[in-house]
Amino acid sequence: MVTKTEETQLNRLEGQVENGGGGAWDYLCFVRKLKVRRSDKVLKYGLSILNDPKKRSSLGPEEWTLYEQVAIAAMDCQCFDVAKDCINVLQKRFPESKRVGRLEGMLLEAKGSWTEAEKAYLSLLEDNPLDQVIHKRRVALAKAQGNMSGAIEFINKYLETFMADSDTWRELAEIYVSLQMYKQAAFCYEELILAQPTVPLYHLAYADVLYTLGGLENLQAAKKYYSSTIELTGGKNTRALFGICLCTSAIAQLTKGRNKEEKDSPDLQSLATAALEKDYKQRASDKVSVLGSALKSLKVSS
Amino acid sequence: MGLGFLIGAFGVLILAHAAFSTIQYRGLLKILEEEFSGPPVNVIVELLLALSFCMWAALTAAGKFLSVHHHSEENRIVSLPANMDFLIFNHRGKVFSPGTDMRLKH
Numbered sequence: 238m239v240t241k242t243e244e245t246q247l248n249r250l251e252g253q254v255e256n257g258g259g260g261a262w263d264y265l266c267f268v269r270k271l272k273v274r275r276s277d278k279v280l281k282y283g284l285s286i287l288n289d290p291k292k293r294s295s296l297g298p299e300e301w302t303l304y305e306q307v308a309i310a311a312m313d314c315q316c317f318d319v320a321k322d323c324i325n326v327l328q329k330r331f332p333e334s335k336r337v338g339r340l341e342g343m344l345l346e347a348k349g350s351w352t353e354a355e356k357a358y359l360s361l362l363e364d365n366p367l368d369q370v371i372h373k374r375r376v377a378l379a380k381a382q383g384n385m386s387g388a389i390e391f392i393n394k395y396l397e398t399f400m401a402d403s404d405t406w407r408e409l410a411e412i413y414v415s416l417q418m419y420k421q422a423a424f425c426y427e428e429l430i431l432a433q434p435t436v437p438l439y440h441l442a443y444a445d446v447l448y449t450l451g452g453l454e455n456l457q458a459a460k461k462y463y464s465s466t467i468e469l470t471g472g473k474n475t476r477a478l479f480g481i482c483l484c485t486s487a488i489a490q491l492t493k494g495r496n497k498e499e500k501d502s503p504d505l506q507s508l509a510t511a512a513l514e515k516d517y518k519q520r521a522s523d524k525v526s527v528l529g530s531a532l533k534s535l536k537v538s539s
Numbered sequence: 540m541g542l543g544f545l546i547g548a549f550g551v552l553i554l555a556h557a558a559f560s561t562i563q564y565r566g567l568l569k570i571l572e573e574e575f576s577g578p579p580v581n582v583i584v585e586l587l588l589a590l591s592f593c594m595w596a597a598l599t600a601a602g603k604f605l606s607v608h609h610h611s612e613e614n615r616i617v618s619l620p621a622n623m624d625f626l627i628f629n630h631r632g633k634v635f636s637p638g639t640d641m642r643l644k645h
Contacts, residue, residue: 240615240617241612241614272621274621280641281641290645319642380627381628473612
């Protein structure tokens with residue numbers, strides 16, 4: 238979970254390193270801690286540290302984690318020789334390691350040799366049938382080949398054993414959304430919200446899925462989850478504010494014929510509209526007119 | 540905060556000085572063979588002074604308070620980490636040629 242302070246700190250470090258101000262090792266550690274995907278920068282600055290023998294020896298035992306990080310970044314940037322060299326160095330140091338085996342499997346995957354990667358993962362799984370990381374790599378392999386149903390099957394089997402793994406539930410939800418299986422995606426997001434109720438982005442994604450499903454109860458639930466997102470982010474999430482406006486107008490459109498039980502929803506929509514206008518005036522004042530016309534069209538159709 | 544630490548150190552020094560004075564006073568009483576009823580007045584004054592200094596330092600040198608709310612400006616979650624376990628390399632970045640100077644030099 239990347240908080241606002243961490244994000245500003247990351248951007249500051251990135252700017253500092255890019256302008257030649259040093260601090261590359263801090264940046265790399267921070268990227269590793271936050272698990273963000275900045276492969277080009279990691280590759281560039283990681284290589285600059287690894288190619289300099291003085292800096293390399295000053296790292297001590299952390300050198301090997303840096304090799305691993307640079308290997309993965311190299312695979313992401315399609316520099317397969319760099320990745321191969323890093324893996325060779327790691328293999329010389331840790332000959333019978335599962336972690337290095339996984340890196341080799343990932344390299345085969347990145348090069349596109351799917352069958353060999355599958356064979357490598359299966360052989361690693363024979364020795365350790367309960368290795369979570371290798372199971373997840375098999376899922377990623379299926380996903381990379383475009384075999385979404387196979388990936389879903391693997392994930393479901395994995396989740397029968399390891400039910401508490403939020404990352405996997407999130408991956409499953411995203412796969413379902415990409416396949417437009419929204420009901421199943423909603424189930425996955427419910428599991429995520431149960432496991433980690435204070436992360437607003439899960440509420441937001443769940444609300445999005447409910448809004449996409451449509452239907453009166455789903456829209457009302459979506460409005461509730463957009464509201465909880467706004468509460469959890471202190472009102473700074475623009476997407477949730479827009480979500481409230483859209484939900485209110487969609488609900489009003491659905492219940493146009495029936496006699497409405499007057500809820501307090503007009504307050505909610507006007508509050509959300511006011512918050513949006515204030516936010517836009519502050520951050521993008523030239524787009525306030527666009528916002529105004531969009532919100533007016535929502536109100537007219539409701 | 541520097542002033543707080545200074546005053547706190549000063550208070551601790553006064554406390555130590557008061558302790559030494561009491562021990563010296565007891566030594567004096569042993570020589571004069573009187574009973575030790577209580578520390579002399581100046582030691583008590585010194586103790587109270589040291590107490591007030593240390594309390595003031597403890598309150599002011601507390602440091603920066605961090606926000607506890609999960610929806611405050613510093614603590615709100617802006618993005619989720621990229622799911623690194625499910626990373627795939629079969630993305631559109633494949634068409635970009637890698638930098639030619641990217642090599643591990645040993």
